[in-house]
Each structure stands twice: as structure tokens, then as C-alpha cells.
Amino acid sequence: MNTKELHNAYVQGLKREKRFVRITQLSILILFFVSWEFLTSQRILDPLLFSSPSRVWNLLLIRISDGSIFVHSSVTLFETVLGFILGTAMGTAMAAMLWWSRFLSRVMDPYLVVLNSMPKVALGPILIVGLGPGFSSIIAMGALISVIITTLVVYNAFKEVDENYVKVIRSFGATKRKSFFSVILPACFPTIISTLKVNVGLAWVGVIVGEFLVSKQGLGYMIIYGFQVFNFTMVMLSLLIIAVLATCMYQLVELLERKLLKYRG
Amino acid sequence: MALLEINKIEKTYFSKTSVTEAIKDINLAVERGEFISIIGPSGCGKTTLLSMISGLLKPTSGTIKLDGKQITKPTPETGYMLQQDYLFPWLSIRRNITLGLKTMGLLTKETECHALHLLNEMGLGEFKDVYPSQLSGGMRQRVALVRMLATQPKLLLLDEPFSALDFQTKLKLEDLVHSTIKEHEKTAILVTHDISEAIAMSDRIVMLSRRPATIHRIFKVPDALKGLEPFEARNTALFNDLFQDIWEELESFEHKRTS
CATH class of the missing domain: 1.10.3720.10 (MetI-like)
Structure with a gap:
């Protein structure tokens, strides 16, 4: 592999890492709202106190x-x-x-x-x-x-x-x-x-x-x-x-x- | 009449618990176009002396006259160069080299052109719009030299300007500073702890004693050496002889201290 290819691979690696970070961040956000909605609709958390995303x-x-x-x-x-x-x-x-x-x-x-x-x-x-x-x-x-x-x-x-x-x-x-x-x-x-x-x-x-x-x-x-x-x-x-x-x-x-x-x- | 006349100056520092006599009875006259080096044991007050000549520091007693006028505060007639470049990192090179002009209210199209011309002379013309962090140590010190020269001072005060550089850069810069100063017919005072630098660059070498500092001895650099560029001067036999003389003299201070 010549240096150009190595550099490309390096840049690809950086991009992949950045994408992974973004996806994880987004997942945490979605997981938070989904579990909030789920827990309150199942009355595991009291919706009177914790409300819910839909409300x-x-x-x-x-x-x-x-x-x-x-x-x-x-x-x-x-x-x-x-x-x-x-x-x-x-x-x-x-x-x-x-x-x-x-x-x-x-x-x-x-x-x-x-x-x-x-x-x-x-x-x-x-x-x-x-x-x-x-x-x-x-x-x-x-x-x-x-x-x-x-x-x-x-x-x-x-x-x-x-x-x-x-x-x-x-x-x-x-x-x-x-x-x-x-x-x-x-x-x-x-x-x-x-x-x-x-x-x-x-x-x-x-x-x-x-x-x-x-x-x-x-x-x-x-x-x-x-x-x-x-x-x-x-x-x-x-x-x-x-x-x-x-x-x-x-x-x-x-x-x-x-x-x-x-x-x- | 000499350009700079130092007459019986003394400097004493006070603190709550002590009184320190830094400089005692120094008399010196510097002629126009002369290059003087000041050397001496470390901590003897070389920088203090330079600060007083620049007007940044007031002597406790005695007078310093530049062109017959007594110095009481910094004047546009003297330029000061420090151990490190101290370029302002938030200003571009162009703004850095015109800083002095701007501060003095002398910034015009013409003076800015002159500053940029000097920058070109130093081989840094293409870097006028970058920031100092993008330049190497040697380049930055050259920019600092331009910043000092841009205000066209008569007297240049150099406070160990090469001490923070690597050896190769230092040698090159010595040549550059030396030729620039000679070309522009400036008078310069260099403070250094480097004996060979003092010999290679100057016309006279003033050796200060330990604190309280007085002038211990003045060495005249032989004419044969003065004509040479610093780098060439270092390779001559005359250079080595003078180096030995000064070295022994400096060593004698050390012995006095230990005995």
C-alpha cells in the first residue's frame, strides 16, 4: 500500500469513528424518550409526577x-x-x-x-x-x-x-x-x-x-x-x-x- | 558628542526585608554606529542596566543622555528586543510589525510600506498575513527584529535576543542582525552571557563585575575582527585569543566567590 492509500484509510477511520459517536449520541436520546414514554404508560413511573413525552x-x-x-x-x-x-x-x-x-x-x-x-x-x-x-x-x-x-x-x-x-x-x-x-x-x-x-x-x-x-x-x-x-x-x-x-x-x-x-x- | 552618555548611574532595589544594590557607579559613552556588548557574571544586573537605558526603569541616581537629552521614560529613539520574540499571538505578522508605529501614532501608508519592506529583507515577505503561531522560533525572532526596526530607532537595545534559539539558527541570525544593523547604520547595545557572541558581533565589550555591578573592564575588539561577519570572525585565531582573555577574567569572579 502506498502512502496515499494509507492516508485514505486513516481519513476513513476518522470518519467512521465520528459517525459511531453521532449514532451512539442519537441512540441515547431516543432510548431516553422511548423508555420515559414506556415506563410512564405502564405506570412503572407515576405519570402524574413524571408526565410523559406524548403529554x-x-x-x-x-x-x-x-x-x-x-x-x-x-x-x-x-x-x-x-x-x-x-x-x-x-x-x-x-x-x-x-x-x-x-x-x-x-x-x-x-x-x-x-x-x-x-x-x-x-x-x-x-x-x-x-x-x-x-x-x-x-x-x-x-x-x-x-x-x-x-x-x-x-x-x-x-x-x-x-x-x-x-x-x-x-x-x-x-x-x-x-x-x-x-x-x-x-x-x-x-x-x-x-x-x-x-x-x-x-x-x-x-x-x-x-x-x-x-x-x-x-x-x-x-x-x-x-x-x-x-x-x-x-x-x-x-x-x-x-x-x-x-x-x-x-x-x-x-x-x-x-x-x-x-x-x- | 557620543550618542549615548551614561553618567554615574546607580540602582538600588528595595523590598520589605532587604536593600539590594544592583548597580553602582557606571559611566559609559557609546559612539554613533558603535556595537557594544555587555557581559558579566549571571545576575549582575545587565538587564537592569539595559532597562534603565531604555527608560523603562528609573535609576536611583545618575543620568543617562541620548543625543544630549536625558532619558526619563521610553522614547521612540530606542528600540528594545527581548530574549524571546514576544510577538502578540492575536495579531497577524503585519499588525505585529506595525505595532510600534501604531502605538506612537506614526502609522501611515509610507511607514507601513517601510515595515513590509524590512520584512521582505528578512525573507519573510510572504508571511505577512499569518499569525505568529505558524512561524518557527528563528522566523519569529526575525519578525521581532523588524518590529523594532520599523519605528526607525537610533539606538537598539538587545537583551539576549538569541539565547532562546537553537545553535544553528542563532549563528544565522547573528549574521543577519549584524549585517542589518551595519547596513542601517544603527547603534546597538547587546546584553549576552555568551562570550563568543559578544566577540563576534561587537566593537567593544564591556564586562561588569559581580553585584553591585560596576564596569570591570572594557575589551576592544581588534579591527581585523570587526570587519568580518560574526560567523567568519569565529574562525580566526584572534577570536580565540580574545575569548581566552575574557574567559579567564570571568573565571576570576567565580574564584573570588568560592574562596
Whole structure:
């Protein structure tokens, strides 16, 4: 066999492996739904508690036809995206301030540790009292939950940028401001992107808990309402929609990552 | 008038528990077009001296004048090259070599053209749109050289720029840097721990003592060697004699420390 054939065989092998992975993934998904349907229809699992795929599907069709599902989904999605962007942007801005002033970072250090260890959702009632039971307090919750951890992670990344890159730009007479924007910030894009990925999940937690508390509309409201009237089909439907939307958001962040970090080759 | 005048500079580092005198009473004048090497025992403050000349670090006392003007902060007139290339991985080669121009606000069609011309001279013209991760170590260091030259500094400060390269690449790059510097009539100060590199490339070799560093001795490289390319210079008898002299002198520091 010559090298060309060997290479072809190698590529074929790679393809086969990829196909096998995909088929297995799909099988797990199908198996999950089929056994869910089967177990609840045979009453091995209580359908009142676990619902079933067919009931969820029917409910979805009803909710699509009366349009209410779009209202709840879009409200939640809007709050999550905004909370996520605000949390990441404010966290990065705070990290920049800490990097700028050694004094500030030394002063803030114990407060950040306390705030970071504190469960942010516990502040929910205060937010609702302060900002009113509506969008703003839910968005604030989505942002609050990720802002401190973003600050800490990004600030650490800022500090750990190789001093020599700064030396290069300073030898060209750059000011501190210029060094920040042309070295520190771009050097930390990989870290910022990975905090974005973590924040996607955190923002969903914040927003759903916020909607539990405010209980007006949104997928979190659907979950808490379904729970209260013991309609677990509604709970399951909301969970599945959240799973789909959160995955889409994560994929968007990955797309951004590929765009921004294409220099890594 | 000399291009660079170093007058009685001293540098002391402070920490909570100690005071370290790094550099003490160094006086040196560097003429236009001269190539100076600074060698000395490891940890003696060679890089500190270079950082002070560049303006990145302030001396505790004493003055450094470039073209009669005192240096207090980094100026466009000096270029600095580090041990590793430190190209910005997120910028293409073209953006990397124009980084200095952009930072100084001097980026125009003309200056960018000049930078690309220099890149061509280094034989890297075709790589202008790739990212640094796609180049080898030697190529990257050449790009770093272009980045430094693009701003047309008068004085080049080279901080062991070849130390991270393999031997063959290092020899080739020494020749390239040497000829480029001579061609563009630049003045250069090279910090190195490699005696043969110092002899092969420079006109004068300044040997620093152990900490607190002062100038221990200045060696003049014979004219016969200066005219040669570094690679050729390494093959002459004169080269070996000078190497022996410097080696023995450096060794004497070691003995003083152990005895």
C-alpha cells in the first residue's frame, strides 16, 4: 500500500469513528424518550409526577396554538441574555478597575471574597423590594449571580499576563491605558470567553430563580405554577425548552470563540 | 558628542526585608554606529542596566543622555528586543510589525510600506498575513527584529535576543542582525552571557563585575575582527585569543566567590 492509500484509510477511520459517536449520541436520546414514554404508560413511573413525552408534546402544541409559549420563552430568553451580557461586561469592567489601581484591589480583596462565597439568590427578595417585581429585578439577579466570579477570574487573568508583553508595548512609549487595551485585554480574551461559557449557565440559574420569586411570566413562572397546581407536564415542558435555549446560547458563545480566537490556528 | 552618555548611574532595589544594590557607579559613552556588548557574571544586573537605558526603569541616581537629552521614560529613539520574540499571538505578522508605529501614532501608508519592506529583507515577505503561531522560533525572532526596526530607532537595545534559539539558527541570525544593523547604520547595545557572541558581533565589550555591578573592564575588539561577519570572525585565531582573555577574567569572579 502506498502512502496515499494509507492516508485514505486513516481519513476513513476518522470518519467512521465520528459517525459511531453521532449514532451512539442519537441512540441515547431516543432510548431516553422511548423508555420515559414506556415506563410512564405502564405506570412503572407515576405519570402524574413524571408526565410523559406524548403529554409534553401535546401541551407544547396547545401552547403553540394559543401563542403563550412564545411569550413566556421570549421573556425568559430576553432576561437571560441581558443578565448574561450585563454580568460579564460589569465583571470585566470591575476587573479592569482592580487591575488599574493596586490600592483599590487591595482594599476590595476581602469584600470580594465575602461576596463570592455568598449565595447571590439569597439577595432575591431585597432586589424585588428595591427594583420592583418585574424585568429589572430578574435581570439584576441574572447579572448579580455571575458578576463577582467574573470579576475574580478575569482580574486574575489580567494579573497573569506575561510582564514582557507589557514591556514590549511600553518600550514603544505606550501609556497605561494603551497597554491595557492593546495587550492586557486581548491577551485575556481566551479567559473572558471561558467565563462567558460559565456565565451562560449562571445567568439561567439567576433568571429562573428570579422568575420563581416574581411569579408573573416566563419559563420560571411556568415551572413554579405547574408545581403549585401539580401539573408536571408543564414543568417538564419548561425544562425541555430551557435545555434547548441554553444550548443554543452556548453554541453562540462557541461561535464567538472561534471568531475571536482564530489566531490559535 | 557620543550618542549615548551614561553618567554615574546607580540602582538600588528595595523590598520589605532587604536593600539590594544592583548597580553602582557606571559611566559609559557609546559612539554613533558603535556595537557594544555587555557581559558579566549571571545576575549582575545587565538587564537592569539595559532597562534603565531604555527608560523603562528609573535609576536611583545618575543620568543617562541620548543625543544630549536625558532619558526619563521610553522614547521612540530606542528600540528594545527581548530574549524571546514576544510577538502578540492575536495579531497577524503585519499588525505585529506595525505595532510600534501604531502605538506612537506614526502609522501611515509610507511607514507601513517601510515595515513590509524590512520584512521582505528578512525573507519573510510572504508571511505577512499569518499569525505568529505558524512561524518557527528563528522566523519569529526575525519578525521581532523588524518590529523594532520599523519605528526607525537610533539606538537598539538587545537583551539576549538569541539565547532562546537553537545553535544553528542563532549563528544565522547573528549574521543577519549584524549585517542589518551595519547596513542601517544603527547603534546597538547587546546584553549576552555568551562570550563568543559578544566577540563576534561587537566593537567593544564591556564586562561588569559581580553585584553591585560596576564596569570591570572594557575589551576592544581588534579591527581585523570587526570587519568580518560574526560567523567568519569565529574562525580566526584572534577570536580565540580574545575569548581566552575574557574567559579567564570571568573565571576570576567565580574564584573570588568560592574562596
